[in-house]
Amino acid sequence: MNQPNTLTRIEDPAMAEIQPQQAQPTFSATEPAPEGHRTVGKITVDNPKMSARDVNVYYGEKHAIKHVELDIGTNEVIALIGPSGCGKSTFLRTLNRMNDTIDICRVTGNISLDGQDIYDRRLDVVQLRARVGMVFQKPNPFPKSIFDNVAYGPKIHGMTSSRAELEDLVRWSLEKAGLWHEVKDRLEQPGTGLSGGQQQRLCIARAIAVSPEVILMDEPCSALDPIATAKIEELIDELRENYSIVIVTHSMQQAARVSQRTAYFHLGDLIEVGETEQIFTNPEHKLTEGYITGRFG
Numbered sequence: 329m330n331q332p333n334t335l336t337r338i339e340d341p342a343m344a345e346i347q348p349q350q351a352q353p354t355f356s357a358t359e360p361a362p363e364g365h366r367t368v369g370k371i372t373v374d375n376p377k378m379s380a381r382d383v384n385v386y387y388g389e390k391h392a393i394k395h396v397e398l399d400i401g402t403n404e405v406i407a408l409i410g411p412s413g414c415g416k417s418t419f420l421r422t423l424n425r426m427n428d429t430i431d432i433c434r435v436t437g438n439i440s441l442d443g444q445d446i447y448d449r450r451l452d453v454v455q456l457r458a459r460v461g462m463v464f465q466k467p468n469p470f471p472k473s474i475f476d477n478v479a480y481g482p483k484i485h486g487m488t489s490s491r492a493e494l495e496d497l498v499r500w501s502l503e504k505a506g507l508w509h510e511v512k513d514r515l516e517q518p519g520t521g522l523s524g525g526q527q528q529r530l531c532i533a534r535a536i537a538v539s540p541e542v543i544l545m546d547e548p549c550s551a552l553d554p555i556a557t558a559k560i561e562e563l564i565d566e567l568r569e570n571y572s573i574v575i576v577t578h579s580m581q582q583a584a585r586v587s588q589r590t591a592y593f594h595l596g597d598l599i600e601v602g603e604t605e606q607i608f609t610n611p612e613h614k615l616t617e618g619y620i621t622g623r624f625g
């Protein structure tokens with residue numbers, strides 16, 4: 329799908345030569361896309377895990393997400409990028425109904441997980457959030473031991489039938505999150521006593537312990553130093569084998585390192601989506617280009 333062409337068609341070949349220079353969008357970094365704007369690039373994938381169609385989010389009168397259409401592929405990492413306030417986190421939160429917790433927030437449109445409408449009233453939101461887990465910007469371990477942080481979800485969901493099974497699951501999750509060797513001798517100590525990077529990996533272990541299919545990450549490295557960030561990025565790459573991952577990031581380098589597809593948001597519109605390499609080397613839309621070249625944002 330292409331953006332609406334703002335130019336009149338130029339048939340004269342001599343004129344066509346100057347067309348690229350004239351091909352400026354009618355909108356700027358501070359203006360919303362015009363009514364009827366359509367996302368540039370391919371919003372669909374061959375093997376979607378989740379699909380968002382005509383998704384709108386309102387906070388009271390504020391229209392924060394506008395007619396967004398996007399597939400989340402199976403076993404892919406997709407990065408959501410864009411200037412502050414463009415709606416990345418809002419869109420991310422629609423994917424596991426975290427917005428339900430905000431009174432003034434209203435979501436319209438359709439979001440499905442394996443073809444099932446996640447906004448269906450009969451759907452159990454607790455189950456949904458186990459299938460679509462979330463890792464937040466600031467590591468937020470429970471005020472419990474390292475073991476209990478990970479064991480909590482499996483216990484509530486009745487996932488294990490014996491202490492030994494639970495211990496195996498906790499170990500597996502910590503191994504998957506790349507934390508086991510650092511904590512195996514202090515499982516009974518508080519999770520809050522770990523370093524920031526370790527706490528974030530603990531939160532990832534907690535998310536994967538309940539066997540999610542999708543993991544939403546909202547700027548998971550923004551509170552971490554470069555070494556801890558590198559570990560989380562490696563982990564994201566490994567986790568992709570088993571999960572679909574949607575990551576909001578302010579770091580374009582991070583988006584380029586960890587994701588296969590990138591979606592660029594601007595004032596609530598999904599402006600462009602495509603293969604990460606293409607978005608960063610050859611974006612089609614002027615707004616995407618403006619953002620990735622650092623002209624605004």
Ligand SMILES: Nc1ncnc2c1ncn2[C@@H]1O[C@H](COP(=O)(O)OP(=O)(O)OP(=O)(O)O)[C@@H](O)[C@H]1O
Pocket residue numbers: 387390392410411412413414415416417418419430
């Ligand atoms: N709880 C809320 N109540 C009212 N407005 C909100 C709320 N949360 C977000 N908004 C507004 O919705 C818009 C999108 O916000 P959102 O946090 O999704 O953007 P973002 O792209 O994730 O920004 P940032 O990169 O700064 O985190 C902004 O204008 C914001 O002020």
